[in-house]
Amino acid sequence: MEPVLLFGSILIFAGVIASKVSFKTGIPVLIIFLGIGVLAGSEGLLGIPFNDPYLTRWIGTMALAIILFSGGLDTRMESVRTVKWQGLLLSTLGVVVSTATVGFLLYLFLGFTLLEGLLIGSIVSSTDAAAVFSILRSRKAGLKGNLRPLLELESGSNDPMAYFLTITFVFLNLNPAEPGVSIAVIFLRQMLVGALAGAIMGKAMIFLINRVKLEYEGLYPVLSFALMFFTYSLTDFFQGNGFLAVYLAGLILGNNSFIHKKTVMKFYDGVAWMSQISMFIILGLLVFPSRVVPVMGTGLQVAAVLIFFARPLSVFISLAFSKFSIKQKIFISWVGLRGAVPIVFATIPMVYGVEESDLIFNLVFFVVLASVALQGTTITLAARFLGVEDKEAVPGDYPLEKEIVDQAKKDLFEVVIEPDCRSANKTIIDLDFPSTAFIILIKRNDQLITPNGGTELKPGDRLWIIAESEKDFTKVLTCIGVEKATSGMLKL
Numbered sequence: 001m002e003p004v005l006l007f008g009s010i011l012i013f014a015g016v017i018a019s020k021v022s023f024k025t026g027i028p029v030l031i032i033f034l035g036i037g038v039l040a041g042s043e044g045l046l047g048i049p050f051n052d053p054y055l056t057r058w059i060g061t062m063a064l065a066i067i068l069f070s071g072g073l074d075t076r077m078e079s080v081r082t083v084k085w086q087g088l089l090l091s092t093l094g095v096v097v098s099t100a101t102v103g104f105l106l107y108l109f110l111g112f113t114l115l116e117g118l119l120i121g122s123i124v125s126s127t128d129a130a131a132v133f134s135i136l137r138s139r140k141a142g143l144k145g146n147l148r149p150l151l152e153l154e155s156g157s158n159d160p161m162a163y164f165l166t167i168t169f170v171f172l173n174l175n176p177a178e179p180g181v182s183i184a185v186i187f188l189r190q191m192l193v194g195a196l197a198g199a200i201m202g203k204a205m206i207f208l209i210n211r212v213k214l215e216y217e218g219l220y221p222v223l224s225f226a227l228m229f230f231t232y233s234l235t236d237f238f239q240g241n242g243f244l245a246v247y248l249a250g251l252i253l254g255n256n257s258f259i260h261k262k263t264v265m266k267f268y269d270g271v272a273w274m275s276q277i278s279m280f281i282i283l284g285l286l287v288f289p290s291r292v293v294p295v296m297g298t299g300l301q302v303a304a305v306l307i308f309f310a311r312p313l314s315v316f317i318s319l320a321f322s323k324f325s326i327k328q329k330i331f332i333s334w335v336g337l338r339g340a341v342p343i344v345f346a347t348i349p350m351v352y353g354v355e356e357s358d359l360i361f362n363l364v365f366f367v368v369l370a371s372v373a374l375q376g377t378t379i380t381l382a383a384r385f386l387g388v389e390d391k392e393a394v395p396g397d398y399p400l401e402k403e404i405v406d407q408a409k410k411d412l413f414e415v416v417i418e419p420d421c422r423s424a425n426k427t428i429i430d431l432d433f434p435s436t437a438f439i440i441l442i443k444r445n446d447q448l449i450t451p452n453g454g455t456e457l458k459p460g461d462r463l464w465i466i467a468e469s470e471k472d473f474t475k476v477l478t479c480i481g482v483e484k485a486t487s488g489m490l491k492l
Contacts, residue, residue, distance in 0.1 A: 007048060011040055015277035030128075030339055030372050033277055037284015050285040053350040053361075059282055060344030062229075063275035064159065065246050069228045070272035071156040072250025073265060079149040086322045087153030090332075094154070094314040095161040098125045101310035102302070110301060115173045116356065122165035123346050123364050124306055127155045128339025143383065144390040147328060151335065159341055160244035164190050166345045173354050186239075193240025195248060201231040202252025209258045210429045210453065217452075220260040221267035224253070259429055259453035276340065283343045283365075292362045299366030306367060307375065311336040327386040334382050338371040412440075412466055413473065415482055419459040422481030429453035431479045437467040 018032040040046040080087060102121030106112040112120070142148070168183055205227050214220060228246055235245035258264070292299075312333040319329055346364035349357035383389035417424055423431055428439065428451055442449040443462040449455065457463075463480075467473035 007040070007046070011036060011281050012274075012277055015281060019273075019277075030280060030376075031369065033280030034284040034287075034340075034369070037281040038287050038289060039284075040281070041285040041287060043289050048285060050282075051288075053286065053347040056282055056286050057344065057347040057351050060279050060340070060347065063279040064243065064341060064344060065228065065232045066268075066275045067272050068156065068159060068243055068247040069250040070268040071152075072247045072252075073254035073268055075152060075156060075251055075254065077251070077255045080153045083146045083150040083153060086319055086324070087150050088157065089318040090150070090154040090315065091158035092161050094318040095122075095125045095158050095165065097314040097317050098306070098310045099162075099165055101313050102305055105305045105309065106302065110298065115169060115176060116360070119166070119169035119173055119349065119354070120302065120360055120363065121310070122162060122169050123348075123360070124302075124338055124342045124367055125165065126159050126162035126338070126341045126345070127151075127336045128341065142390040144388050145328070146324075147331065147388060150324075150332070156247055157244075160191070160194060160241045160247070162341070163243055163345065164241060166348055170349055170352050170354055173349070174352065189239055190241040191244065193238050194235055194242065194244035197231060197235040197238070197240055198245035198248025199252065201227065201234075201245065202249040205249060205253045206256050206258050209253075209260075209264075213454070217260050217263055221264050224264050224267075225271075257429060257433060257453060261453065279340050279344065283340060286347070287362075287365055291358065292366055295359065295362050296366060299363050300370060302363055303367045303370035303374075306338075307336075307371060328388060331382055331386045331388050334375060335379055336371075337375050338368045340368075342368055412464060415463045415465055415477070415480060417457050417459055417461040417463065417480070418482065421457075421459070423457050423479070424459045424481075425456060427454055427456050433479055434467070434472050434475045436472045437465060437476045440464045440466060 014036050015033050018036060019029050038044055040048050042049050042051065099118060099121035102124065103114065103118030106117030106120060107114045110117075143151075164187060168186070172183075205224065208227065209220060209223060212223065214223065228249065231249050232242040232246050236242040254265075312330075315329055315333045315336070319332070324332070342364050343361075346361040349360050354360070380389065433439075439451045441464040442451050442455065442457075443464075444458060444460070457480075465473075465476060467476055
């Protein structure tokens with residue numbers, strides 16, 4: 001056990017330091033993390049023996065669930081609402097078109113069977129927006145218009161579809177005579193159960209977190225963590241899509257008010273990074289360079305099919321009736337980077353014993369490297385060339401902190417809680433407080449209180465509040481139950 005902890009801590013430490021190198025140099029962090037794993041693996045410098053696709057899949061699945069839940073928490077519905085249909089089309093129809101295109105071209109020109117080609121196409125159909133934004137952030141560049149929310153929504157919601165197609169084509173490779181009707185039934189069940197479970201558990205999380213009244217603030221992230229894994233496992237038990245369920249649950253939770261929200265969000269920011277580093281390094285450990293080199297030629301061809309044919313075709317078909325310009329669609333096509341998810345999905349054929357599963361895994365690994373190396377290093381150049389770069393909108397700001405900074409530029413108001421106020425003796429979370437307003441500080445007698453959702457307002461409390469607009473502040477007064485407020489600094 002001690003050697004495992006020793007080497008594990010060293011590799012994670014190397015991954016953290018590597019992220020700083022990536023930020024400074026602009027080298028995609030995915031390549032660095034995977035490289036650390038490969039160098040530490042059986043054929044690397046450390047020679048750590050590791051060849052367990054079962055354990056890799058288990059760790060990858062858990063890490064992916066955490067990353068999707070965290071992605072849902074961070075996604076602001078206000079920003080994605082204008083592109084929700086385009087994003088959903090990209091994450092469903094776009095994944096199907098990409099899978100079919102890769103599958104048929106590999107069947108026609110590269111000697112794969114049709115089912116093998118479709119399996120490879122489904123595995124590499126998932127995109128990774130985190131890689132895109134980490135590269136843009138390192139170059140201090142952003143994207144104009146609705147490109148960022150579209151890419152965020154697509155990448156957060158296309159993993160469930162890619163997972164379903166991967167499982168489907170694994171099954172068909174093992175049972176080629178299975179009728180298509182049963183596949184359609186499985187698809188409907190997976191998506192409906194996943195969506196229903198995600199919606200129910202998202203609401204249940206809000207209720208439980210706001211009502212459980214834990215004694216320690218640090219237990220709230222632990223509670224949400226347990227509920228997240230409960231959502232995934234329960235959905236999977238009822239044969240639904242667990243990835244879809246955790247993403248929707250995170251989306252619902254993140255777009256509602258709950259106690260210690262900032263603490264929970266910060267927790268998942270760190271845990272998601274931990275999951276990504278661990279997942280990338282373990283996937284790197286599973287790779288044997290001697291097995292990847294012989295498939296490099298075929299891998300380049302598969303990568304070319306994906307990057308230059310399948311991805312653009314899926315984008316232009318999915319966004320055919322959208323208002324995105326030709327240049328924007330070309331950019332969306334180019335930034336369809338592949339991340340760790342395809343490599344995790346590539347372990348599924350190995351677990352189920354699909355013929356040529358080792359070849360498929362090594363091909364997918366090389367395709368991901370080629371995608372990140374080619375597309376990842378040219379993102380800012382492509383954005384600048386196509387006129388979609390916005391240097392003022394640097395991605396990566398932490399959403400809650402950015403909201404507070406933006407709000408602080410507005411007017412400050414003082415509100416006094418009278419004994420007959422409807423908010424007296426109620427917790428802040430029970431007041432349906434507007435998300436565009438914040439209670440910065442409470443003065444109670446001679447005590448200054450930094451409030452959270454569980455703070456109970458008492459008669460005589462003086463609240464220091466900021467709101468985005470006059471309309472929002474009117475909502476604040478209504479939910480608190482007072483008629484007027486005093487503009488200016490809080491009287492201490």
